[in-house]
Amino acid sequence: MIPEIRGEGGIPLVRPRFPFREFAILIAASVFFVNFAFAQALRGTLIHEETIRVSPSADTPKLGEAERGHELIIIDSSRDWTHVEAVLADPQREADQDDEDNQGKTITGWVQSKGVVSMNTPNGDKVIFGEALSSEDEASRRRGRRDAANDAMRLYYRVYDLFPNSPLAAEGLYRAADIRWQVERADIMTRPSARERDAYMRGQMNEEWMKLVMKKYSGTKWSDLAAFRLIENKLCGDWQSASKCPEKEAEIYEKYAKEHDQSPAAPEALYDAAWRQSALIEIYKSEANQKKSETAKSRATEIAQKIVNQYAQSQWAIRAATLLYYIQQGIITYGNSND
Numbered sequence: 136m137i138p139e140i141r142g143e144g145g146i147p148l149v150r151p152r153f154p155f156r157e158f159a160i161l162i163a164a165s166v167f168f169v170n171f172a173f174a175q176a177l178r179g180t181l182i183h184e185e186t187i188r189v190s191p192s193a194d195t196p197k198l199g200e201a202e203r204g205h206e207l208i209i210i211d212s213s214r215d216w217t218h219v220e221a222v223l224a225d226p227q228r229e230a231d232q233d234d235e236d237n238q239g240k241t242i243t244g245w246v247q248s249k250g251v252v253s254m255n256t257p258n259g260d261k262v263i264f265g266e267a268l269s270s271e272d273e274a275s276r277r278r279g280r281r282d283a284a285n286d287a288m289r290l291y292y293r294v295y296d297l298f299p300n301s302p303l304a305a306e307g308l309y310r311a312a313d314i315r316w317q318v319e320r321a322d323i324m325t326r327p328s329a330r331e332r333d334a335y336m337r338g339q340m341n342e343e344w345m346k347l348v349m350k351k352y353s354g355t356k357w358s359d360l361a362a363f364r365l366i367e368n369k370l371c372g373d374w375q376s377a378s379k380c381p382e383k384e385a386e387i388y389e390k391y392a393k394e395h396d397q398s399p400a401a402p403e404a405l406y407d408a409a410w411r412q413s414a415l416i417e418i419y420k421s422e423a424n425q426k427k428s429e430t431a432k433s434r435a436t437e438i439a440q441k442i443v444n445q446y447a448q449s450q451w452a453i454r455a456a457t458l459l460y461y462i463q464q465g466i467i468t469y470g471n472s473n474d
Contacts, residue, residue, distance in 0.1 A: 176208050177209040179219075179252055179253030180289075180293045181201055181205060181207065181250045182263060182266040184202050185200070185246040186246070187199045187242050190245055191215070191216035198244040199244075201221040202285075205222060206221075206224070212251075218244075219243070220243045221241065223240050260301035264291070264303045266290055284318060287314055288315055291308070291310040291311035295308035305352040306357060308344070309360060312361060313360075315344055316344075316364055320340050323339075328372075332372055337372055345364050349361050349362060359398030360400055363395070366387055371384065381411040381418065382411075384407070385412050385415070389405070401446075402442050402446035402452065405451070406451045410435075412438060413431070414468055415428070415431035416428050417469055439455040440455075443455050
């Protein structure tokens with residue numbers, strides 16, 4: 136600290152400079168210790184909905200509700216009650232940690248301990264994963280629990296988040312990403328723009344979680360499945376009976392199957408390519424290009440036969456056999472037939 140220099144009468148002649156360097160160091164140290172403390176905090180989640188209360192008693196006022204899968208920072212706990220900071224973030228954007236707007240609100244209070252699973256809970260990863268499976272099953276039922284899909288999404292993500300070394304972590308992250316993808320896709324496909332020919336003309340599913348799977352678990356089947364999902368953002372809406380879209384899409388699917396030959400989705404990708412080639416048979420005819428039509432027929436046959444030979448135990452082999460029959464019999468696979 137630079138001392139004040141005072142003149143006659145005690146009037147300051149030189150104003151002391153503010154110690155910015157020391158202040159910056161102090162702030163940086165404070166941020167470091169806060170982040171370090173947060174990283175070391177015991178965290179957990181809920182496997183069923185719980186009421187957050189002012190104090191550890193069912194008779195005290197409610198502060199809010201915490202649903203399955205929400206993140207908990209555990210402050211203190213007893214046999215019956217746990218003092219927590221409940222992070223009530225939007226499940227669609229919870230992983231977007233760099234965006235402060237996506238953090239959601241935080242409520243500090245008490246919840247009953249029976250529904251809390253922490254990082255220290257024996258087999259906690261299996262407990263959370265099992266509840267996620269149940270919630271996903273509930274979401275698939277006609278009169279299932281409201282918001283069960285979001286519950287499942289949060290719970291699967293929490294397996295990865297709380298137990299990163301668990302054998303279930305990669306699958307948990309992929310399943311969370313897949314539910315998020317499906318929810319967004321269902322919304323996007325109801326919009327008028329979904330019928331646009333070019334993919335860029337309609338909404339796009341958020342790719343962040345799928346790319347996170349590919350980054351964290353490269354070389355696994357979950358990474359392969361995530362890469363397969365990303366293809367959907369490149370697909371056209373309505374082909375409008377033109378060859379441009381099926382040509383491009385067939386190429387994308389064949390490329391995927393070549394680069395991910397061990398993927399569980401490889402036979403499906405090949406079928407998608409074969410079907411598009413079969414569609415091109417008639418589309419090229421409508422464009423008065425018989426030569427390309429014959430080439431598409433040959434290519435569709437080749438790819439479909441490859442599925443039958445290499446993936447005989449897959450359902451896609453059965454579907455490919457049907458596609459082969461259609462091609463051989465001259466039954467069109469795209470458009471309308473008057474025959």
